[in-house]
Amino acid sequence: MASFKAAQFTTFPQDSLEEYAKALDVEKARAEESERMYMVLKKIHEDCAEEFRVTQNQTQKLFGELEQRLQKSDEAGRELRRTIVEQARDISELRLTQLTPQKQEVLRLSVQAELEKQYHAKLRALHEDNTALKSKVAGLIYENSALTGDLETREVEFKRAKSDLAAKYERKLDDWKREKDAAALVVPAVDVQRHRQLQRDNEGLEVRVKAQQAEMETIRAGEAKRAEEAHATFKAQTQRVAELTLKVESLKAELDGQKRQTDALRVQVSELATANAHLHQRNELLIDEKLAFDSERESLLHRHQIELANERGKSVTEKTALKKEADSLSAEIEIIKGQLDSAKKTVELQRSTVTAKEHETQLKLNQLAQKHASDVALIEHQKHLAESNLNSAESRHEEREKVLATLTEDAKDEVRRAEAVSAGLRNELDAIKLRNNEYQRMETDFIKLTQSHASLQTEVSDLLRQIASTEKIVRAVQDEKGHLEQEIASLRNRHHEQQLDVVKAQAACEAKLQEAQIGWNEKRDSYVVYVRRQDEMLRKGKTRLVDLSEKHKALRKQQRTFRKKVAAVVFELVSVVNAKTALLDLSKGFVTPADYKSVLDELTTLKAKMTRLKSMAVPEATSLPAVPSGRVSRLASTKSISEHFDRAAEIKNSKPSANTESEDDLKELMERLKQLGLTDGQDGGDSSESSDVESLANVVSTMTKIPPAPSIG
Numbered sequence: 144m145a146s147f148k149a150a151q152f153t154t155f156p157q158d159s160l161e162e163y164a165k166a167l168d169v170e171k172a173r174a175e176e177s178e179r180m181y182m183v184l185k186k187i188h189e190d191c192a193e194e195f196r197v198t199q200n201q202t203q204k205l206f207g208e209l210e211q212r213l214q215k216s217d218e219a220g221r222e223l224r225r226t227i228v229e230q231a232r233d234i235s236e237l238r239l240t241q242l243t244p245q246k247q248e249v250l251r252l253s254v255q256a257e258l259e260k261q262y263h264a265k266l267r268a269l270h271e272d273n274t275a276l277k278s279k280v281a282g283l284i285y286e287n288s289a290l291t292g293d294l295e296t297r298e299v300e301f302k303r304a305k306s307d308l309a310a311k312y313e314r315k316l317d318d319w320k321r322e323k324d325a326a327a328l329v330v331p332a333v334d335v336q337r338h339r340q341l342q343r344d345n346e347g348l349e350v351r352v353k354a355q356q357a358e359m360e361t362i363r364a365g366e367a368k369r370a371e372e373a374h375a376t377f378k379a380q381t382q383r384v385a386e387l388t389l390k391v392e393s394l395k396a397e398l399d400g401q402k403r404q405t406d407a408l409r410v411q412v413s414e415l416a417t418a419n420a421h422l423h424q425r426n427e428l429l430i431d432e433k434l435a436f437d438s439e440r441e442s443l444l445h446r447h448q449i450e451l452a453n454e455r456g457k458s459v460t461e462k463t464a465l466k467k468e469a470d471s472l473s474a475e476i477e478i479i480k481g482q483l484d485s486a487k488k489t490v491e492l493q494r495s496t497v498t499a500k501e502h503e504t505q506l507k508l509n510q511l512a513q514k515h516a517s518d519v520a521l522i523e524h525q526k527h528l529a530e531s532n533l534n535s536a537e538s539r540h541e542e543r544e545k546v547l548a549t550l551t552e553d554a555k556d557e558v559r560r561a562e563a564v565s566a567g568l569r570n571e572l573d574a575i576k577l578r579n580n581e582y583q584r585m586e587t588d589f590i591k592l593t594q595s596h597a598s599l600q601t602e603v604s605d606l607l608r609q610i611a612s613t614e615k616i617v618r619a620v621q622d623e624k625g626h627l628e629q630e631i632a633s634l635r636n637r638h639h640e641q642q643l644d645v646v647k648a649q650a651a652c653e654a655k656l657q658e659a660q661i662g663w664n665e666k667r668d669s670y671v672v673y674v675r676r677q678d679e680m681l682r683k684g685k686t687r688l689v690d691l692s693e694k695h696k697a698l699r700k701q702q703r704t705f706r707k708k709v710a711a712v713v714f715e716l717v718s719v720v721n722a723k724t725a726l727l728d729l730s731k732g733f734v735t736p737a738d739y740k741s742v743l744d745e746l747t748t749l750k751a752k753m754t755r756l757k758s759m760a761v762p763e764a765t766s767l768p769a770v771p772s773g774r775v776s777r778l779a780s781t782k783s784i785s786e787h788f789d790r791a792a793e794i795k796n797s798k799p800s801a802n803t804e805s806e807d808d809l810k811e812l813m814e815r816l817k818q819l820g821l822t823d824g825q826d827g828g829d830s831s832e833s834s835d836v837e838s839l840a841n842v843v844s845t846m847t848k849i850p851p852a853p854s855i856g
Contacts, residue, residue, distance in 0.1 A: 195465065206451065213444065220440060227433050234426055265681055276688055283695050290702055311745050318738060398640055405647045720746065 724746045 206455070209451070213448075216440075217444070220437065223433070224437060227430060230426070231430055234423070238423075265678070269681065269685070272685060272688060276692060279692055280695070283699060286699070287702070315742055315745070318742075322738075402647075 724743075
C-alpha cells in the first residue's frame with residue numbers, strides 16, 4: 144500500500160496535492176468502511192457458524208430421538224409379534240382341546256347313564272318302601288276301625304248297665320231312707336253316741352270330698368284349656384299346610400321359569416358357538432394381516448435407515464464444504480484487502496452464496512424433518528392400527544369370557560334353587576315331625592289327666608272322652624298320613640323334575656365344555672356334591688317314614704292301654720259291687736227278709752252283669768294290664784272293705800251279742816273310707832238321732848255318685 148501511494152504521489156502533478164490529499168482521505172474513509180464492513184461480515188459469519196453448530200446439534204439430537212423411537216417401535220413390534228404368536232398357540236391348543244359332537248355325545252351319554260342308574264335304584268327302593276308302608280298303614284286302619292267298633296259297642300253296653308244300676312240304687316236308697324227313718328226311733332243310746340262320732344267323721348270326710356271336687360274342677364279346667372290349645376295348634380297346622388301348598392305352587396312356577404331359562408341358555412350357547420366360529424375366522428385373518436404388517440414395517444424401517452445414512456453423509460460433506468469455503472473466504476479477504484471494491488463485491492457475493500447455502504441447508508433439514516415426521520406418523524398409525532386390532536380381539540375374548548361367566552353363574556343359580564327346594568322339603572318334613580310330636584304330647588297330657596281323676600264315674604267318663612279324642616287323633620293321623628303320602632308323591636315328582644333339570648344342566652355344561660374344557664372338573668365335583676345331597680335327603684325321608692310307622696305303632700299301643708284301663712275300671716266296679724253285697728249282708732238285721740232277698744237278687748244279677756262286662760272288657764285274665772300305683776292301692780282298699788264286711792256279717796250271725804267288736808270293725812271301716820275319700824258329709828252334723836245305717840248309705844251314695852239322704856234332725 145505504501146509503494147502504491149508513493150507511486151501515486153510520483154505520478155500526480157505537484158499542483159494537485161490537495162486533491163490527492165482529499166482523494167487519500169476518501170480512500171482512507173473507504174478503507175475504514177471496508178474494514179468495518181469486514182468486521183460486520185465476520186460477525187455475521189461467526190453468527191452463521193454458531194447457528195450452523197446449533198442446528199447440527201439439534202439434528203444430532205433429533206437423530207438420537209428418532210433412533211430411540213425406532214428402538215421402541217422395534218420393541219413394540221417384537222412384543223406384538225410375541226403376543227400374536229402366543230394367541231396363535233392358544234388358538235391352536237383350543238382347537239386341539241375343542242370337543243367334537245361325537246365326544247360331546249359320548250360324554251353326555253356316559254354321564255346320563257351313570258346318573259340314571261343311581262337315581263333309578265334309589266327310586267326303586269323308595270317305591271318298595273312306600274308300598275310296604277301303604278300296606279302297613281292299611282292294616283293299621285283296618286285294625287283301628289275294628290277296635291273302634293268294638294269299643295263303641297262296649298261303651299253302649301256299659302252305659303246301659305250304668306243306667307240300670309243307677310235306677311236300682313236310687314230305688315234301693317229310697318227304701319233305705321224309709322227304713323232309716325223307721326229305725327231311728329228305736330236306736331239305743333250307745334248307737335246314738337256311735338252315730339254322733341260317725342257323723343263327725345262324716346263331716347271331715349265331706350270336707351275332704353269337697354277339696355277333691357275342687358281339685359277335679361281345676362283338672363277339668365286344665366283339660367279344657369289343653370283342648371283349646373290343641374284346637375289352636377291344629378288350626379295353625381292347617382294354615383301351615385295351606386301355606387306349604389302355596390309354596391309348592393310357587394316352586395312349580397319357579398321350575399317352569401328355570402326350564403324356560405335353560406331353553407334360552409341353549410339358544411344362547413348355539414349363538415355363542417356360531418360367534419366362536421366367526422371369531423376363529425377373524426383371528427386367522429388378523430394373524431395374516433399382522434404378518435403382512437410386520438413385513439411391511441421391516442421394509443419401511445430398512446428404507447428409513449438407508450435414507451438416514453445418506454442424509455448423514457450429505458450433511459458431513461456439506462459441513463466440510465462450508466469449512467473450506469470459510470477458509471477460502473478468510474484468505475480471499477486477506478488477499479483483496481487493498482482492493483476494497485472488488486473485496487466488497489466478493490464479500491457481497493460470498494454473503495449471498497452463504498445465505499443461499501444456509502437457506503438450502505435449512506430447506507434440506509426441514510425436508511428431512513418432515514420426512515422423518517411422516518415416517519414416524521406412518522409407523523405410529525400402523526402401530527395404532529395393530530393395537531386397535533389387538534384390543535378388538537382382546538375385547539372379543541373378554542366378551543366371550545363374560546358370556547361363559549354368566550352361563551356358569553346361571554348354572555350355579557339353578558343349583559342354588561334346587562338346594563332351596565330341597566331345604567323347603569326338609570323344612571316341611573320337620574314341620575310334620577313337630578306336628579306328630581305335638582300330637583304325642585297331647586296324648587301324654589290326656590293320659591296324665593286320666594290318672595289324676597279321683598272317682599270311678601269321672602274316671603270312666605274321662606276315659607271315654609279320651610278314647611273319642613284318640614279316635615279323632617287317629618283320624619287326624621290318618622289324614623296326616625294321606626297328606627304325607629301326597630307330599631311324598633310331590634317329592635318324587637320334584638325329584639324327577641330335578642333329575643330332568645340335572646340332565647338339562649349337564650347338557651348345558653357339556654355345551655359350555657365346547658368353549659372352555661378347563662372348568663369341567665369343578666363342575667363335575669359340584670354335580671357329585673349335588674347327588675350326595677339328594678342321597679342324604681332321600682335317606683332322611685326314609686328314616687322319617689320309619690319314624691312315622693313307629694309312631695303309628697305307639698298309637699296302637701296306647702289304644703291297647705286305653706282298653707286295658709277300661710277293663711281295670713270294670714274290674715274295680717265289680718269289686719265295688721262285691722263290697723256293696725257285703726254291706727247288704729251287714730245290714731241284714733235292719734231290713735225285712737223280703738226286702739233283703741229282693742235287694743240281694745238285684746245285686747246278684749248286677750254282679751253277674753258286671754262279671755259279664757268284665758269278661759267282655761278283658762277276654763284273657765292273664766293279659767290284664769298293670770294299673771297305676773294309686774289305683775292299685777284303691778283296689779286293695781276296696782278288697783279290704785269287702786273282707787271287713789264279710790267278717791262283720793259272720794260275727795253278727797255267729798255272735799249277736801258282741802256289738803262292741805262289730806262297732807270297732809265298723810269304726811275301722813269308716814276310717815279307711817275317710818282315707819279313701821268315699822264318704823260325703825252333711826252340714827249340721829251334730830244331730831243325735833242319726834245312725835250307722837245313714838253312714839253306710841252315705842258310703843254307698845258316694846260310691847255311686849248319688850247324694851245321701853239328709854240327717855234326721
